[in-house]
Each structure stands twice: as structure tokens, then as C-alpha cells.
Amino acid sequence: MILFTFNIVNIEADTKNEVQISDEERLKISEGNTKAILRILDIHDVKGSFFVEISIAQKLQNLIKAISSKGHEIAFYNKNSSLQEIDDSKKFIQELLEKQIRGIRQKDHKLPQEDLKLLEFNYVSNIDNANILFPFKRLKRDTEITEEDGLSVVPESISPYSQLPYNDFVFQLLPMKYYQNMVFETLKNDDFVLIYLNTWQFTDFSKYAFEIPFYRRMNSGKKMEDKLDALLTWINEKEMATSRMKDYIF
Secondary structure, three states: OEEEEEEEOOOOOOEHHHOOOOHHHHHHHHHHHHHHHHHHHHHHOOOOEEEEEHHHHOOOHHHHHHHHHOOOEEEEEEOOOOHHHHHHHHHHHHHHHOOOOOEEEEOOOOOOHHHHHHOOOOEEOOOOOOOOOHHHOOOOOOOOOEEEOOEEEOOOOEOOOOOOEOOHHHHHHOOHHHHHHHHHHHHHHOOOEEEEEEHHHHOOOOOOOEOOOHHHHOOOOHHHHHHHHHHHHHHHHOOOOEEOHHHHHO
């Protein structure tokens, strides 16, 4: 099973030459990038899970409703929100969609799982930082879903052969043929491959004066759209199964 997940997060990068890009502009960029992802998923009839950063969730009501109406899962991404802020956003979005928010993702700021269970989440999908040095820091890990403190804990996927994780940076960096082979080989060994991307990777950085490292500019914007389109085309040709996170776990 292949689990496609997308983090809806604003670009945090500084800008060049004292150019000002407001929070509202950054939010519009995130919306535009998300809509580009949705168009590609629709073309290939693939459903995914969208992890919305909690601090911007209530500002993206129309986008969240559009994502949900297309059959995709809405979950939360916790950057640095408090339990009360998470609870407030969860109740707001659940009322908006008339659906339960089951999943939450964390990276740097990780709240205790027992607290997340009290907020009635069903699963947690934690991720690590991805930068140009990560291949020298990663070791083989358990890739099976476990049950801890009443929550299903979904680990990052990692290739059993190359030892590369399926994070945002790897997708952006690797040639598509190599990435496809990695997915194919991993599914021979593991039950699922969890792929995650960030909406900001789909930004056309030639249009905006963001200070982005060269290795993060590579294959961004339209090239990211083309890579996602190519991967989904290949998956459908090979008749590989895909799923939303909540459907696969439960």
C-alpha cells in the first residue's frame, strides 16, 4: 500500500533584498500550491491525506472544505501549538466538515502521546528534519505501525536497501526512475510506503524573493508537479494500491 500525505505549511524562509512577503501572501502561495496538488491527484483518481498546520487551519476553511469534498483526509500538523490551540482548531474544523479529525503529525515540537489521545486523536505520524546531511545520520528503524498510549503510531518509511527515507527532500532530489525502483523494492519487504511532501515545495521560486538553499530550489515548483504526476502515472500503470492514512490504519 502507498500512503500519499501532504503537509500544508506556509513558507518560513526569509526574503532577499529586504523584500516583504506578508503572512497573507504566504498563505495564498500555500493555497495555490495545494490546489495544484489536488488537480494532479484528481487526474489520477488517487486519494491522500492532508496535514494542515494548526496555526493556519482556521484561515483555510474554503480550501479545507474543498480537499475534504474531493474525498481526501484532513489531519493536523503541529508545528508549535499548545494543547488548547490544538483542541480549539480540532473542534472548529470538525464542526466545519462534520467529520472527525483522526490524525496528527509532529516534527520538532512533539507533545506527549497521552495528551494527544485525550484530544481524541486516533493516530500520530511523526517525522524528522530533512536536510542535505541526513543520509549520514539515518539508521535503519522499525517501519511497522505500533500501538502506544492508545494511539496508532505510524513511523516514517525507509528503504530497506538504500536506507533512504521517503521524506520531502528525497522525493525532490532523486531521479524519478531511482525513486520508483525504491518504492517497488520497499513494497516487497514492507506492508506500506508512507510518502510525505510539503506544499511549499511546489512554489515557483522564480516569482518570489525567498532565500532558499540551492538544493531546495532544485526540482521545485512546476518540476515538483511533473514529478508527482510521473509517480502517480507509474503507480496506476503498475496497478499499485493507494490509500488515505485513516483508511489504511483502521
